[in-house]
Amino acid sequence: MRIPDRGRLDAPSRLQPAVLALGSNLGDRGELLRDAVGALRSTPGVEVRAVSPVVESVAVKPAGVDPSAPRYLNAVVLVDTLLDPHELLAEAHRIEAEHGRVRAERWGDRTLDIDIVDFDGEVLADPALTLPHPRAAERAFVLAPWLAVDEEAVLPGAGRVDALLAALGDDTVPAEGVSL
């Protein structure tokens, strides 16, 4: 892992685990997710520990599932990081922007989305960074790939991911021919 220049040499740093959810429903979705994982691997202070299989699902919009919208590919990446949660979010936003992400309407179609699902169990209520991610428990497209890469996964405050997914129902399918 490359060590970031934190400019705070007196502040001891420690690696903390975080769970990132990646999604794409515009452009070459598999290539975009693959590039995003590459960008995370080259981010100073971020070590990619595991990358999930890729799943596909119908787009969820504010009014419900929308079969007329481009379908999503989603994956989950487990990292260890020296960054703090806000620094990690800033890196996620940088990578999104470098991959053509435009923010228009809520839950609009996008080339790349990177959300922080969990950061070492930390709880934050800031709208700019809410932890754990407030909608993760309702999203099979987050829970299914997360469970595939960590069968003991727990969403802090909500419970075991296997139980959450069983209660919700898994509406994702494996993305044929796409691997990260």
Ligand SMILES: Nc1ncnc2c1ncn2[C@@H]1O[C@H](COP(=O)(O)OP(=O)(O)OP(=O)(O)O)[C@@H](O)[C@H]1O
């Ligand atoms: N845990 C989090 N991970 C990522 N962004 C977050 C989180 N908590 C709050 N945010 C904030 O949400 C804002 C909107 O993010 P984004 O455009 O990715 O939302 P979205 O993907 O459309 O919707 P959702 O948040 O439901 O996944 C971001 O600018 C960010 O500041």
Ligand SMILES: Nc1nc2c(c(=O)[nH]1)N=C(CO)CN2
């Ligand atoms: N299937 C699917 N639907 C979504 C997704 C997503 O990643 N996959 N992300 C959204 C906002 O983050 C809104 N809707």
